[in-house]
Amino acid sequence: MHLILHDLPQEAASKLLPAQGGAVKWFGASPAVKPCVGCFCCWLKNPGECIIPDRGQQFCHLLAKADAFTIVSRCFYGGLSPDVKATLDRFIGHVLPWFTTVNGEMHHVPRYDRKVKLTYHLYGDITEPERETALRLAAANAVNLHAARHTVRFYAEADELEVL
Amino acid sequence: MKIAFINGSPRKSKSVSSFLLKSLQEKLPGCEISDGWAGPFDAIVFAFPLYVDGIPSTLLRELAAHERGLPAGARAYALVNNGFYEGKQNAVAITILRNWCARAGLEWGQGVGVGAGGMLQTVSVPVGRGPLKSLGRALDALAQNILTLGSGGDIFTSPNFPRRLYMIAAEIKFRMTVRKNGLKRRDVDRRLEE
Numbered sequence: 001m002h003l004i005l006h007d008l009p010q011e012a013a014s015k016l017l018p019a020q021g022g023a024v025k026w027f028g029a030s031p032a033v034k035p036c037v038g039c040f041c042c043w044l045k046n047p048g049e050c051i052i053p054d055r056g057q058q059f060c061h062l063l064a065k066a067d068a069f070t071i072v073s074r075c076f077y078g079g080l081s082p083d084v085k086a087t088l089d090r091f092i093g094h095v096l097p098w099f100t101t102v103n104g105e106m107h108h109v110p111r112y113d114r115k116v117k118l119t120y121h122l123y124g125d126i127t128e129p130e131r132e133t134a135l136r137l138a139a140a141n142a143v144n145l146h147a148a149r150h151t152v153r154f155y156a157e158a159d160e161l162e163v164l
Numbered sequence: 165m166k167i168a169f170i171n172g173s174p175r176k177s178k179s180v181s182s183f184l185l186k187s188l189q190e191k192l193p194g195c196e197i198s199d200g201w202a203g204p205f206d207a208i209v210f211a212f213p214l215y216v217d218g219i220p221s222t223l224l225r226e227l228a229a230h231e232r233g234l235p236a237g238a239r240a241y242a243l244v245n246n247g248f249y250e251g252k253q254n255a256v257a258i259t260i261l262r263n264w265c266a267r268a269g270l271e272w273g274q275g276v277g278v279g280a281g282g283m284l285q286t287v288s289v290p291v292g293r294g295p296l297k298s299l300g301r302a303l304d305a306l307a308q309n310i311l312t313l314g315s316g317g318d319i320f321t322s323p324n325f326p327r328r329l330y331m332i333a334a335e336i337k338f339r340m341t342v343r344k345n346g347l348k349r350r351d352v353d354r355r356l357e358e
Contacts, residue, residue, distance in 0.1 A: 032221070035174060035220065035221050035222045036174065036215065036220070036221075037174045037175070038173070038174050038175050038179075038213065040341075043338065043352065044338060044341045044342050044345055044347070044352065045341075045345045045347070047347070047351055047352050047353070047354050048354055048355060048356045049356060060356060061356050061357070064355065064356045064357070065357075076224065076227075076228060076260075076264075077227070077260045077261070077263035077264040077267065078259060078260050078263045079218045079219065079224070079260040080218065082221050082224045082225040082228060083221075085215075085216075085218060085219070085220075085221040085224055086221035086222075088216050089215045089216055089220060089221050091216065092216075096352065096353060097335070097338045097352065098335060098338075099331040099334065099335065105248065105249075105250050105252075105253065106248040106249045106250060106327060106330075106331060107248065111353070111355060112355060127263070127266070129259075129263055129266070130263050133256065133259045133260055133263055136255075136256045136259070137217055137218060137256050137260070140217040140253070140256050141216065141217050144216065144217060
């Protein structure tokens with residue numbers, strides 16, 4: 001399944017994203033889900049799923065089934081938009097609390113065997129330093145999500161998005 | 165000197181960020197420190213936990229709301245902590261904040277990335293001693309820069325404590341919480357329907 005997390009208005013999403021159904025599933029980040037409060041319940045009390053009862057709970061269920069994970073977001077300061085980030089912050093249960101070492105650094109053990117293909121489509125007025133930051137962010141996220149590989153694309157306007 | 169402290173942790177007063185701000189405040193004698201965005205101020209210090217290699221969405225939203233109207237030329241500093249051992253893993257989040265500063269018309273001061281955040285309040289030694297020795301040095305350097313409204317390269321600190329032991333200690337703490345929550349070890353590894 002291809003999971004697309006996006007912050008586009010409904011009309012733009014219908015025009016710019018691959019149609020939903022079958023192998024494609026969208027998760028609209030707006031209006032935002034409740035923010036992660038750092039309670040660690042998704043590791044230690046309700047493993048795998050966020051305990052905050054809103055639609056953000058569905059995000060980990062979808063990510064568990066995804067082999068491709070695409071993020072479509074307006075770029076904020078070389079990072080993601082607040083709405084997209086609020087969703088992604090709820091992903092922690094996707095990994096286990098236990099630790100391992102990756103590339104000589106401490107990281108979490110994956111909960112699932114499947115490795116996603118991670119793609120970022122970032123749009124907006126993005127400065128050169130912000131592009132560099134976004135590339136580093138995607139690389140760091142790819143390690144923590146245990147992605148098989150990752151790609152980043154930039155667009156000046158959302159209208160130019162080419163999400164396959 | 166007027167300094168604004170922004171605690172960007174959703175856990176607020178219980179947070180490691182709060183602990184780090186208090187530890188920093190002790191090294192800023194004679195400064196007028198206020199909590200929150202209200203100006204005027206000469207310096208602004210952000211403390212927040214690393215969330216998925218970036219800034220928690222709650223603080224990110226506040227930053228976006230304050231892109232205009234802050235005291236031009238004020239210096240911004242950051243104290244970012246993560247649960248992993250290596251403070252260096254906070255580097256990208258510090259850069260995101262730095263990019264925000266460029267848009268908000270603030271001058272960049274310095275970022276400090278603190279590893280093993282969860283451990284800081286559980287060890288019974290003062291900052292600057294034992295496992296918190298390198299943290300103490302980093303906070304000293306940061307405080308020195310703030311007091312002179314200066315800038316400096318990012319500093320990344322890991323505890324003066326072996327990584328392997330930190331990983332074991334953190335996992336023991338997790339296991340204790342799991343048991344307290346009435347779960348078994350194997351429950352923790354459960355998978356949602358794939």
